[in-house]
Amino acid sequence: MSFFPGASIPELPFEVPDDVPIHEFLFNEKYGRRPIKDSYPALTDGVTGQSYTADEVQEHIELLARSLSKRLGWRMEDSPVANLKPEYTLTPNSELLGEKVLCIYSYNTIDTLTVSWAAHRVNAVSSPANAAYSAGELAYQIKDSGSKALFTNAALLPVALDAAQRIGLPKDKIFLIDLPPGPWRDDKISAKGYRTVQDLIEEGRKLPALGPLRWKKGQGDLQVAFLCYSSGTSGLPKGVIIQHSSVITNVLQHATFDAPERKLLEKETGDGRLKALGVLPFSHIYGLVLLVHQSVYLGDEMVCLPKFDLTAFLKAISDHKLQLLYVVPPIIIVMTKNKKVCDKYDLSNVRTIWSGAAPLGLETAQDVARLWPKWIVRQGYGMTESGPCVTSTPFNDPMFGSSGCIIPAYQIRLVSEEGVDIKEYDQPGELVVKSKAVVLGYLNNPEANKETFQDGWLRTGDKALVRKSAKGNEHVWIVDRMKEMIKVNGLQVAPAELEAHLLTHPAVADVAVISVPDERAGEVPKAYVVKASSVGLEESDAMLIRSIKKHVEKEKTKHKWLRGGVEFIDVIPKSPSGKILRRFLRDKEKEKRRQAGSKL
Structure with missing residues (x-):
């Protein structure tokens, strides 16, 4: 079924229960959860091994x-x-x-x-x-x-x-x-x-x-x-403001989407349960809903780590024979850049690595597939306001670089800058979504509510496009944040695309791309780069900058070249979920230009 205009793939197996709290839904088998086994761990401490x-x-x-x-x-x-009247607005x-x-x-x-x-x-x-x-x-x-x-x-x-x-x-x-x-x-x-x-x-x-x-x-x-x-x-x-039915809906949506994989797993193992990693912050919507709530509902064992530490992370995977890794792109980048360290641990039980919270670049996904060819690389898209998950990669149709397909009972639209619905493939527009999983709104913020929640639809502020895979599934590609797109002579450049490519350079451990003003082009891309530990003292910054620029010029069209320059930095500012906080770099750039007396 086509996503145009706003269509949804198959609905949920039953109506979302709206008269029970989340914990009753999670632990009651009448709502479709995997049968509870007396001795099977639901939550396990990844360090001590203590389980509940x-x-x-x-x-x-x-x-x-x-x-x-x-x-x-x-x-x-x-x-x-409880006592609000039906006509309550x-x-x-x-x-x-x-x-x-x-x-x-x-x-x-x-x-x-x-x-x-x-x-x-x-x-x-x-x-x-x-x-x-x-x-x-x-x-x-x-x-x-x-x-x-x-x-x-x-x-x-x-x-x-x-x-x-x-x-x-x-x-x-x-x-x-x-x-x-x-x-x-x-x-x-x-x-x-x-x-x-x-x-x-x-x-x-x-x-x-x-x-x-x-x-x-x-x-x-x-x-x-x-x-x-x-x-x-x-x-x-x-x-x-996240209501109980939002979490319940999204857990059901994701469970329904993954049901074919679980049925196949059941045939293979006789059970269908997985051991999953819980290292992402439970304070973030990704960790809160997809890691914990979904794992409990599916009967999986969620192995928890307090926070990310590479040694503890790899040891937990090895010791607990984890099969499903919920991660964010920065963790994947650390793994691909430290393959020799990873090889010291037994990662042979891993079946799937699922990335979310920020776009996983095409090149990085390809790196994972090359380094660990038996792993299924999956990605999802969502935001706190969407409850969170909107798309997910089908286990049998990964398309590197995409955020997967629309999950059940979600509708999407792509809207142009002129407010017109886009009805063609490979044409980017703002992603606008609708589902019972969408939250009630922002607390005491009528202006933000008016801007974000419109006529039952949630404006995500993300630019996306849709492409068909070889198997005919419609995959959603997140291009970048609408407000962070760089316009070079009127042509759009997505920072995330350049960042994904730059990470394939051996001297680049981490990177963020922002726009800087330019008299002729309006804006041009600039890269802030964290050097890889392998970079030797004999390599000058000027040599590295030339090499990094040529790396882009070799593969990308001219308007995507790093005409704004390359600057080395100790660490890229990021949120706990791995999103690059480009606004801090933009502020840094503005202050630098102000001190230099620039009029741009």
């Missing part, structure tokens, strides 16, 4: 919910949306959140999502925060979200306490999530006097049981599950 079965996770949710209810004074019966503001919000500022652990699900058990909202935040950034999210409690790790406690003091959050509303040993832990930090998640779970055993949640039909479409913060391209982070 699905039944144990459910028990922890119940016990922790009792403690939250008592310590925070949260009545389970109170829901901000949706306004994405604090009214939807209510007073029961907690913030999770933590590295990944096997207890992190239990805190969120326990909050949902008492009709509360979870607001995950980036573990790389400064005290000021964390304070902003706690205050903006209206969080009444904070869960963090001992290693992050100094920052957490600084943030809490700034906005007046009492210390007795700060709780700790234990971390396994590793480079992410600092045992010199005293955490004496703070209750841990395990303390609260044990406390819950002595408290009376909570009654069942009784949601009305349609409540899941308005009840907020998560308040995630999206940095966007400028300004302060925006709170993205």
